Amino acid sequence: MSDADIESDSICIGLAHGAVQSFGEDGASEIIAPDRAQQSGLDYLALGDWHGQISINDRTWYSGTPEPDRFKHSMPGKALLVEIDGSRAMPAVRPLETGSFNWQKKTMQFLSGESIDERLEEILPEISLRRSTLLQVAAEGRIRVRDRLLLEEAIGDVAPDFASFEMRSEALETEYEISDLDTIDQAGALRQAAERLMHEAGLDPDPHGVSASALSLLYTFSVEES
Template sequence: MAFRFLHTADWQIGKPFANIAGDSGAELRSQRIKTVESIAQIANERAVDAILVAGDAFDSNEVSDRTIVRTIEALAPFSGSWIFLPGNHDAALAHSVWTRMHAMGLPSNIVIADKPEPIDRWNGRATVLPAPLRRRRESLDQTEWFDQAPSSDGSCRIGLAHGSVANRLPGNADSSNEIPEDRAERAGLCYLALGDWHGALKIAPRTWYSGAPEPDRHKANDAGSIFIVDIDRPRAPERVETLNVGRYYWIRIDIELIDGTCERALQALEGLSNEYRTCVVFLNLTGAISLAERRRLELELKKWEARVHHLEIDDSGLIDEPTPDDLDALDNTGFVRLAVERLRLRASDPGDPESSAARMALRMMYLDHFAKGA
């Protein structure tokens, strides 16, 4: 019997975005709940049987009651079954966001899958096997019970888990809460719905990460989507449709300035999507730049800070290399020129412990010079 569901994970509602101050951070926090409402509306339009949330719906167990209530309100457009799995950020502790939700009195269509037991709310068409995390890091495989879990004859067996698939994720991925790569096959699953990896990814046969619907990292890992999954009958190949729902684009730009100008950095920014206001940009600058171009760069970046949603700049690897014109602009002769030359030499010596301070001194002298109207 056919079964259609929506697979999502890693909402991390309540994420503080501590490094993004003011309105920009507040808008990122509020967008997460708006995106959940969009997911509910899509589920209703696509007539899915259930929405499976594979962990980390909340950023922590300490989110405010207000955040919990706003999230529950956002679920309203979809009256079908919501199955929430506790993840590592919102583990099913004795006192957690889930116990607080229970105390608030939940609608009957919202299920907190905080126990490892089969869930069948679809008249035998599907059985969801959850592997809730009861602490941030579990030492034992929480999906092992899937292999022997009972289900109705003809039921689509769907696993729901949060963690890292063994031997499959990149080497720098978090390897806690490990899940065997062949769990779907061993447990006779039609589909294993996973959370924890924030990008959309088929990681093993019948085993998928939906990724985070709202990106929150500068990684090129296909975040920002949800899956609509169709299973026509038990053991039939799954059909997965990816829908992009994220509003904000998290973009990392790495630029090496090699000709003394800032042109390459400005061209890279101009190449961003036209939706500048929804771009969260990390700009990493390396190489060398003249003082005149450094001044131009700082003026242009101030404009970009106002255009994009948020701009973070790391120019610690960008070295000031004053040109003869830069030095002439400060002074042609005498003590000032001698001081500038000494600072230039120190600034260009990577072995000098004061090279960073020397670069800053040169820059400040130059900017101060133009600030006085020279």
């Protein structure tokens, strides 16, 4: 490209697919220099491969993808309107939204005792935007077992409003207190089983281990029966 015979009054545009040195992934076979447009005498270099929209410099952009297909970039589909008045003129670049769906990743950080409704409301988009939104929520922190049930119920209520709603709770730890065991049973075999599971869950470094999961199920069944 650098050796091409270019007429002085021509508008020269390059198209390339690959990673740029400034943020290319490890192992990328083709690396494009960030100043490739300048090296090659291009008025504009349009790049593809990375699905996010980003400006490398005034003459070099990744346009993004017209319709995203995953949560990686958490932005609506976009294209670029590029206008160049003449040879060596600086391109005028304007992002345009093109996508029908909006992919969003959110994080909910919980502390025990917080209001479930308030925490959920903080991350939810307006009702009018939900039908075109695919939302993935990562729940983190610690939560009381009764609040976890409230969270699951609240998610069940709002999930149908979205094109897709996914809750990931692998990093959310569940806390239990004696009053929670009272909900399961005041005494007897169920109470003894709950106390043993609570003890074993406290000894297990995995907050989602067998004992913790069994205790959550026992609590859920008890609430449903009552």
